[in-house]
Amino acid sequence: MACELAAVRTATLAVRDWLAEKGLPEMELGGWELALAEAANNAVKYANARGRQQPVTIEVLWGEREIEARITDHTAGFDWPDKAELPDVDAESGRGLFLIQSLTDEVVYLRHRDQNILILRRARPPGVAEPLPNVRQLQSQLADTEAALADMTAELSSSYESLVALFRYSSELGAHASLKDFSQRLLKDLMQITEADRAVLRLVSPDGKKLEPLLLLPDDQQFTLKPIRLAGAPASVEISAARKQQDIWFSPEEPLAGDDPLRAAIPTGNGICHPFFVANQLVGTATLARSGEDKPFAAAQVNLLHSFIDFLAIQIVNARLLDERTSAQITRRELEIAANIQHSLLPMKIPACPPFEMSAAYQSALQVGGDFYDIIPAGDGSLLLVIADVMGKGVPAALFAAVLRSTLRSMPQLFNQPAELMATANRILFPDLTRVDMFVTALVACLDPHRRKLLAANAGHCPILLWQPGMAQAVAYGESGFPLGIEPLTRYLQTEIDLPPGASMLLYTDGLSETRNAAGELLGEEKLIQIFTQAATQTSDTASGKQFLLTRLNDFRNQAPMTDDQTLVFIRHTA
Amino acid sequence: MNIQQKNDQTTVVTGLQELVAANAAQVRDDIRAALPPTCLNLELDLSGLSFLDSSGLGALISLHKTLRLRDGIMRLIKPAANVQQILELTRLHRVFEIVR
Numbered sequence: 001m002a003c004e005l006a007a008v009r010t011a012t013l014a015v016r017d018w019l020a021e022k023g024l025p026e027m028e029l030g031g032w033e034l035a036l037a038e039a040a041n042n043a044v045k046y047a048n049a050r051g052r053q054q055p056v057t058i059e060v061l062w063g064e065r066e067i068e069a070r071i072t073d074h075t076a077g078f079d080w081p082d083k084a085e086l087p088d089v090d091a092e093s094g095r096g097l098f099l100i101q102s103l104t105d106e107v108v109y110l111r112h113r114d115q116n117i118l119i120l121r122r123a124r125p126p127g128v129a130e131p132l133p134n135v136r137q138l139q140s141q142l143a144d145t146e147a148a149l150a151d152m153t154a155e156l157s158s159s160y161e162s163l164v165a166l167f168r169y170s171s172e173l174g175a176h177a178s179l180k181d182f183s184q185r186l187l188k189d190l191m192q193i194t195e196a197d198r199a200v201l202r203l204v205s206p207d208g209k210k211l212e213p214l215l216l217l218p219d220d221q222q223f224t225l226k227p228i229r230l231a232g233a234p235a236s237v238e239i240s241a242a243r244k245q246q247d248i249w250f251s252p253e254e255p256l257a258g259d260d261p262l263r264a265a266i267p268t269g270n271g272i273c274h275p276f277f278v279a280n281q282l283v284g285t286a287t288l289a290r291s292g293e294d295k296p297f298a299a300a301q302v303n304l305l306h307s308f309i310d311f312l313a314i315q316i317v318n319a320r321l322l323d324e325r326t327s328a329q330i331t332r333r334e335l336e337i338a339a340n341i342q343h344s345l346l347p348m349k350i351p352a353c354p355p356f357e358m359s360a361a362y363q364s365a366l367q368v369g370g371d372f373y374d375i376i377p378a379g380d381g382s383l384l385l386v387i388a389d390v391m392g393k394g395v396p397a398a399l400f401a402a403v404l405r406s407t408l409r410s411m412p413q414l415f416n417q418p419a420e421l422m423a424t425a426n427r428i429l430f431p432d433l434t435r436v437d438m439f440v441t442a443l444v445a446c447l448d449p450h451r452r453k454l455l456a457a458n459a460g461h462c463p464i465l466l467w468q469p470g471m472a473q474a475v476a477y478g479e480s481g482f483p484l485g486i487e488p489l490t491r492y493l494q495t496e497i498d499l500p501p502g503a504s505m506l507l508y509t510d511g512l513s514e515t516r517n518a519a520g521e522l523l524g525e526e527k528l529i530q531i532f533t534q535a536a537t538q539t540s541d542t543a544s545g546k547q548f549l550l551t552r553l554n555d556f557r558n559q560a561p562m563t564d565d566q567t568l569v570f571i572r573h574t575a
Numbered sequence: 576m577n578i579q580q581k582n583d584q585t586t587v588v589t590g591l592q593e594l595v596a597a598n599a600a601q602v603r604d605d606i607r608a609a610l611p612p613t614c615l616n617l618e619l620d621l622s623g624l625s626f627l628d629s630s631g632l633g634a635l636i637s638l639h640k641t642l643r644l645r646d647g648i649m650r651l652i653k654p655a656a657n658v659q660q661i662l663e664l665t666r667l668h669r670v671f672e673i674v675r
Contacts, residue, residue, distance in 0.1 A: 005597035030657040037628045041596040089670045090640065092633035099629055102664055 043073030370397030371565035388442035419494035433485025504536035594631030615647035
């Protein structure tokens with residue numbers, strides 16, 4: 001029927017006559033006449049500009065147990081209440097939906113883009129005699145049935161196809177190299193099933209601020225899509241769809257805005273942009289289009305788009321969760337490895353070196369740093385003391401500590417010339433350290449038990465603290481040169497320190513002087529010197545001196561977490 | 576449709592066949608235009624009315640209100656069974672004065 005009120009009357013009368021011919025009783029005829037009139041009136045009254053040019057169709061099916069009518073409208077669609085209420089008695093309108101619901105057993109309203117279908121069903125009263133059909137009627141009925149059957153088969157096979165596809169995707173998910181490959185495969189199939197020739201898939205960036213392009217199909221395009229900010233880009237149909245949380249359609253009549261970034265991919269044609277969510281969180285947008293064709297997607301195709309993309313959304317979220325878990329596992333494993341390396345570098349046992357006595361401590365912060373110390377017998381009774389801090393964390397820092405340790409150990413002939421040893425180690429390590437942008441602060445010292453002296457060279461490391469009997473306070477020793485890995489040809493000064501009986505000495509890393517408390521206050525070198533002085537004067541051996549130091553540092557930290565490794569070597573002339 | 580003045584105070588409408596979306600507004604306006612200012616009784620003869628939809632109901636309510644505003648009354652005369660059913664379904668049989 002034409003989209004006019006007058007045509008409604010003619011059409012409903014025609015249906016009434018047809019139903020009467022079928023033998024429907026008078027009472028039922030009136031009900032159907034009114035229900036159809038109300039439905040068709042609404043379809044006419046609320047038709048949009050385009051809809052007024054299109055016919056309103058009424059199809060009626062004479063079923064075995066019920067009668068079904070389908071009224072197709074071209075309106076913006078109605079919100080069907082579960083139960084329509086009558087308006088105020090004085091109201092001159094608003095009874096249509098109530099009448100339709102009252103006069104039928106079941107109302108289904110399918111909303112599509114510019115076409116909606118209202119399905120009305122009502123049981124057929126029993127005992128309505130089927131009039132005997134003639135042969136011609138039978139033939140035409142058979143043709144109708146065959147056509148309906150063909151439609152159903154097509155619909156069924158398309159559903160089957162999509163079901164099979166989804167199952168196949170599920171099983172193939174693990175086999176695909178990447179989420180992108182998987183998405184591409186799925187999107188290509190979806191395009192084929194929905195007869196689309198363009199597809200754009202965007203995902204929300206990890207920071208949640210942008211929609212980043214993942215796929216643009218077909219993939220032979222000469223350009224690339226850029227990320228679009230969710231907070232901006234008012235012209236973007238993808239952003240609007242994401243914000244409104246609903247599908248947005250476009251067509252030659254209502255094309256994409258001129259400055260819509262999507263226009264580069266889909267200049268013309270019909271399309272639909274579907275934002276997808278998992279647990280109310282935006283995951284991305286999928287846009288399907290038929291460029292250059294004036295045929296919008298049918299309802300079944302839109303349903304396919306929804307099922308495919310919602311399936312994909314869940315896979316994307318799963319894959320991301322898996323990634324996060326894996327990388328967290330890798331990080332944890334890496335820290336374990338680093339910690340193992342680091343501990344393996346520390347001397348198992350401190351060699352005896354009378355009249356000197358010493359204790360060492362290594363305390364690792366949560367994140368593994370690059371501290372290490374080493375104490376190596378030189379063969380002539382002296383010891384090489386090494387304390388170093390590789391700037392960096394994790395496995396790389398631990399590996400460099402290992403390399404430094406081996407490098408130093410490979411040059412015993414230089415143990416009694418610490419400055420030369422340091423310069424040589426720097427030359428050897430410089431290229432590698434530079435390549436990975438790391439550097440090492442180190443202090444190497446030769447403890448000579450015969451001359452009761454210490455020869456030291458310092459590469460950017462903390463000074464040596466020394467206390468001798470008679471001193472009110474310990475002093476910091478050791479001119480410092482560049483850390484290892486800064487300058488290839490650095491020379492180091494050699495400091496010679498006398499160690500008379502009763503003298504105490506501390507080699508440490510900046511984890512000690514840079515201990516922080518919960519208020520964020522730094523301990524500082526001054527305070528460390530005070531604590532060391534107390535340790536030197538108030539304890540009788542290095543084990544208790546070391547413990548005194550660590551306890552006082554712990555007290556200062558006062559429950560605040562340790563932020564850096566703490567390493568120290570405490571030496572005392574016991575004689 | 577036929578609109579007759581029975582007397583100064585009474586107007587009778589006969590020959591209504593259908594009151595539907597297509598003609599409801601026109602019928603309402605025609606009747607209202609024909610009502611003399613003195614009219615206090617509007618009688619709509621519905622005996623020939625074969626079909627009434629919600630738009631038709633709207634027209635009836637509109638006329639009902641017009642009469643009530645001038646302290647008059649609208650009567651629906653002899654509606655057919657199907658029309659009476661629609662009036663009952665929409666509970667308007669309690670609002671209109673229906674003469675069987």
